[in-house]
């Protein structure tokens with residue numbers, strides 16, 4: 001995938017799950033998923049992140065076969081009909097393999113390639129990989145997460161996963177790091193990560209931030225429901241970009257694109 005590091009990219013979330021917390025059920029059939037992806041591309045999406053397993057707190061695991069049945073037809077259709085890079089949001093090696101064969105060029109793994117065989121599979125596929133930090137598992141992660149120093153702990157994790165990737169034969173240029181907002185973090189942890197985001201620049205690789213519609217935004221906004229978190233989410237995305245994020249993973253593409261365009265124009269980076 002070609003990426004200019006200076007221009008922040010929008011990764012649009014396309015969930016093909018019946019149970020995602022913010023848009024679950026919207027994209028369960030192929031035609032709807034493809035139409036949703038095309039709309040997001042028209043709105044300014046640079047990457048479409050296709051996910052067939054919900055990782056929201058408390059979500060149930062999905063079988064490999066179910067995940068493949070959900071995501072592969074969508075990726076095949078999108079890669080035939082669009083030029084926009086496609087990302088596969090999965091932790092399962094077989095899903096990675098089939099998704100790349102179907103046209104995906106980025107593996108977005110909230111489990112940072114720690115599943116059996118995932119590292120080797122990603123290395124053999126030769127595509128970009130996004131490694132996300134999570135403390136615990138989606139089922140348990142929000143039960144009282146604690147850190148001595150959240151930034152240092154995430155940095156140590158990143159270093160360990162980068163080393164594992166390099167040893168497995170994944171090129172450093174292919175690595176993207178993501179501190180994983182909301183994945184085993186309290187509101188205070190999430191805010192510290194946002195405030196100190198530029199600390200993760202020390203690894204010299206691209207950084208991704210995903211805050212869109214998350215409960216941290218709801219909590220800041222006095223427990224606002226998911227639909228009312230758009231402006232808060234866009235604000236969080238802008239702060240992440242100003243603090244060094246190269247890619248923002250969002251649900252509300254049009255709104256995020258508008259904000260990024262204004263930010264870039266104000267910073268003298270030209271219009272477009």
Ligand code: 7PJ
Nearest residue numbers: 055056108130132178180181210
């Ligand atoms: C993230 C993700 C994130 C990356 C989800 C949700 C929950 N992948 N997948 N980063 N979140 N890389 O969309 O709120 O923050 S699923």
